[in-house]
Structure formats: structure tokens, C-alpha cells
Amino acid sequence: MKKAKQIEKIFSRPSRPGMVGDGFRVYNYFPNGYAIREKLSPFLMLDFGPAFDFGPSDHPRGVDVHPHKGFETVTIAYKGSVEHYDSAGNSGVINPGDVQWMTAGSGILHKEFHEKEFSKNGGPFEMIQLWVNLPKKDKLTKPHYQSLVSAEINKVKLQDNGGEVNIIAGNFNGTKGSANTFTELNVLDIRLNKNGTLTTDIPNEHNTAILVVEGNIEVNGQNANEHNFILFKNDGETINIKANEKSVLLLLSGVPINEPIAQYGPFVMNTQQELQETFMEYQSGKFGVLN
Numbered sequence: 001m002k003k004a005k006q007i008e009k010i011f012s013r014p015s016r017p018g019m020v021g022d023g024f025r026v027y028n029y030f031p032n033g034y035a036i037r038e039k040l041s042p043f044l045m046l047d048f049g050p051a052f053d054f055g056p057s058d059h060p061r062g063v064d065v066h067p068h069k070g071f072e073t074v075t076i077a078y079k080g081s082v083e084h085y086d087s088a089g090n091s092g093v094i095n096p097g098d099v100q101w102m103t104a105g106s107g108i109l110h111k112e113f114h115e116k117e118f119s120k121n122g123g124p125f126e127m128i129q130l131w132v133n134l135p136k137k138d139k140l141t142k143p144h145y146q147s148l149v150s151a152e153i154n155k156v157k158l159q160d161n162g163g164e165v166n167i168i169a170g171n172f173n174g175t176k177g178s179a180n181t182f183t184e185l186n187v188l189d190i191r192l193n194k195n196g197t198l199t200t201d202i203p204n205e206h207n208t209a210i211l212v213v214e215g216n217i218e219v220n221g222q223n224a225n226e227h228n229f230i231l232f233k234n235d236g237e238t239i240n241i242k243a244n245e246k247s248v249l250l251l252l253s254g255v256p257i258n259e260p261i262a263q264y265g266p267f268v269m270n271t272q273q274e275l276q277e278t279f280m281e282y283q284s285g286k287f288g289v290l291n
């Protein structure tokens with residue numbers, strides 16, 4: 001028998017949401033608010049926008065042209081649809097259950113908006129954006145996307161009609177995830193029915209956390225409520241979850257990238273000098289053009 005993974009702390013939802021552009025009303029679980037990030041490498045940021053109805057609009061709400069460099073952005077749509085465009089000419093729509101895994105790598109310009117038809121009608125909009133760091137050797141990799149469509153994301157059904165796990169990345173109990181990653185990590189979209197249970201082992205050396213997107217669970221003997229964020233210690237492997245009601249969870253874990261972080265907003269490099277070079281590239285138009 002492996003040891004139960006010990007819980008470091010269960011955090012409440014941050015007290016106030018912030019706006020990213022005019023379309024993303026999000027609670028920033030880290031890095032702002034709590035000193036969680038240091039314990040969650042390779043994850044750099046978690047913004048969670050719980051279901052919110054912005055109402056109908058003839059101009060799609062969102063965030064206009066901005067750059068990213070040196071890491072990956074992972075957008076998970078739960079309700080409503082996101083449309084994106086980038087400086088390499090790519091565009092697409094992320095619908096409920098879909099995931100967009102964008103490797104910004106050496107640098108990209110993009111914009112992210114509510115999808116046009118969705119905007120016209122309004123309705124609940126719920127999403128997560130997760131930032132995943134790249135190791136130094138891969139920071140300048142060519143920008144690219146993995147568009148993971150809901151139906152194609154690898155899934156595991158849980159016993160006794162307990163629910164299912166969408167394995168966005170990594171693996172779950174031996175089944176491989178859909179996204180390719182640069183470092184060893186797991187991103188699991190877990191959907192539990194009432195009284196559904198889940199047991200999994202995650203290595204000691206993985207930094208590990210669970211966000212309760214919806215519902216209410218018991219995890220390794222402790223209760224966690226809707227929008228709570230459970231941070232584990234690097235002590236023990238086994239995670240036992242029981243859903244007290246129908247629940248949606250996001251499980252994150254990964255081997256830490258033990259390299260220095262130099263960050264300014266959407267640029268995440270290793271040194272101040274690299275950040276300065278990045279500014280110069282950005283200002284001189286090396287990230288391309290997007291209107």
C-alpha cells in the first residue's frame with residue numbers, strides 16, 4: 001500500500017475577480033494572492049472564470065492583441081466558446097469541453113474573444129486559463145497549437161458509474177493523455193457523479209493540486225467545497241476522492257522545473273537579460289503583425 005498524499009493547505013477562492021480585457025472575469029489563484037506558485041512549478045498561473053453571463057453583445061468581448069513568449073497557455077472551455085487569432089495566421093474556436101494548448105515558445109501575438117454567435121446570444125461563460133512553463137532548452141521552440149476537441153480527448157470511465165476523467169495531458173491510471181508536453185506533468189479534467197469515487201497515485205516528486213470547479217468533494221479525508229484549491233505536500237502518492245455531489249475537478253501535477261524565472265507579464269524567461277532582449281524583439285516587430 002502506498003501512502004496517502006498529504007494535504008498542505010486548502011485555499012478558499014480569492015475574494016475578488018479581476019478582468020482580463022472585457023471578456024474574462026477570472027479569479028487568479030496564483031501567482032497573485034497566495035504564495036502557491038513556488039510550490040507548483042511547472043505551472044505558472046491559474047485563472048479561473050466561473051460561470052458568468054455577460055449578456056448579449058454585438059461586439060465580442062475579450063482581450064485584444066497581446067504577446068506571449070517562453071511558456072505555454074492552456075485554455076479549457078467549460079461553458080461558452082472562445083475564438084482566437086494569431087500573428088502566424090492561425091485561428092479557431094474553443095467550444096465547451098475543448099482545450100487549446102498553445103506553445104508560445106519563441107514568441108507569438110494573439111487575441112482571444114468570445115465566439116461571435118455566442119456573444120450575440122449571451123449565456124453562461126466558464127473557462128480556465130493555465131500557464132505552463134517551458135524548460136530553458138525549449139523556451140525558443142517554434143510556436144504551435146494543439147487543438148484538443150472534446151470528443152477526441154482520451155477518456156477513462158470510472159467504476160460504478162462514478163464519472164469520467166478527460167486526460168488532457170500526462171496519464172491517468174495507465175491511460176495516456178492527449179497533449180504532448182515538454183516536461184512530465186498531468187492535467188486531468190475530472191467529472192464525478194454524486195457518490196462517484198476516484199483513486200490514483202501521483203509520484204511524490206510531482207507538485208500537485210486540485211481545483212474544485214464545481215461541486216463538493218472529500219479528498220484524503222478532508223472536505224473541499226466549490227472553488228476551493230487543494231495544494232498537496234510532496235509527501236505520499238495516493239489520492240482518494242469521493243464526490244458529495246456532482247462535481248467537476250481540475251487536477252494539476254508535474255515535476256518541477258528547477259530553473260530561475262524572470263517574468264514580466266506575458267514574457268517568462270530565465271534571466272533579466274533575456275527579458276530585455278524579448279522587449280526589444282517585441283518592440284521591433286519580431287513577434288509578427290496582427291490587427
Ligand code: MN
Nearest residue numbers: 068073110112
Ligand atoms: Mn493570451
